[in-house]
């Protein structure tokens with residue numbers, strides 16, 4: 001099949017790497033011919049073709065996207081001609097934190113209390129309902145912790161409101177969590193569902209730095225609960241492909257933070273750590289193939305992001321249980337340039353290996 005990807009970043013790149021052995025071909029849309037995916041398929045770049053989206057659609061049998069900020073109107077138009085997966089509803093709800101939380105509430109999926117904010121009066125009223133501390137977030141286009149303001153005291157209300165620069169926002173109750181988790185799942189065109197194990201994610205300055213797979217000390221009932229929330233979402237949205245939910249692990253159980261209608265950074269470990277990676281499963285799903293086994297191959301895996309500068313990658317290349325994945329990107333502050341996957345059969349081996357790669361981690 002010819003698979004068209006809206007976007008040409010590292011996620012599309014890794015989809016193509018996993019999809020070629022299945023005999024698929026890939027095309028990407030982007031701004032320039034120098035993007036991460038460019039050398040892995042037909043590149044339809046706006047810099048040399050104003051009709052690059054039409055050209056991508058003409059090339060493809062099926063379309064997918066690698067960002068939740070993909071234009072929904074464009075997806076609707078394309079969908080009149082060829083299928084677009086994961087689909088319009090998954091995209092639409094993921095683009096607005098208010099819509100997303102409303103969906104969680106409708107499906108009885110626990111999430112932080114929230115209110116949509118359009119004025120300072122809205123914010124004052126919402127704070128009396130939600131209480132302090134609370135987090136004000138832009139309703140759209142926030143990522144990696146950007147567009148957020150933690151309000152600890154009432155004298156910060158004006159500063160918080162002004163930091164949104166007039167954009168619609170939502171106020172969320174602060175969740176006292178023990179740790180952050182995510183669940184990745186895939187749903188096929190035939191309604192088959194498969195789930196990866198819950199993983200633990202460690203962030204620094206809002207950017208994911210380390211994922212441990214599976215998350216340690218997870219009661220099987222907690223995994224089942226997370227899968228239940230996931231299944232409810234997948235079915236409600238008629239989602240085809242990979243879906244990710246980010247969760248807070250709290251004293252009172254799981255609280256869902258947000259969802260991403262796509263392959264996710266916290267699933268990169270699965271390339272080397274699971275029988276079928278999230279990328280291959282996404283491609284299998286959208287091309288109508290049977291889903292692959294999501295079981296881990298090793299007892300433990302970890303993923304360390306390479307952020308900002310490439311760093312001492314020879315260390316990883318000299319480790320028998322480390323796997324380097326670079327995205328063909330120039331160094332830039334806070335940019336995701338690649339990641340290193342580690343596989344291990346004991347916790348001490350995992351910890352020792354992470355220690356060997358400490359130059360890639362903050363502090």
Ligand code: AMP
Nearest residue numbers: 112135142143144145172173174175258
């Ligand atoms: P988000 O962009 O919603 O993923 O938020 C980025 C990070 O901010 C999360 O990974 C959490 O560490 C933190 N965060 C977001 N929402 C909340 C919340 N309601 N309570 C506590 N921490 C939060």
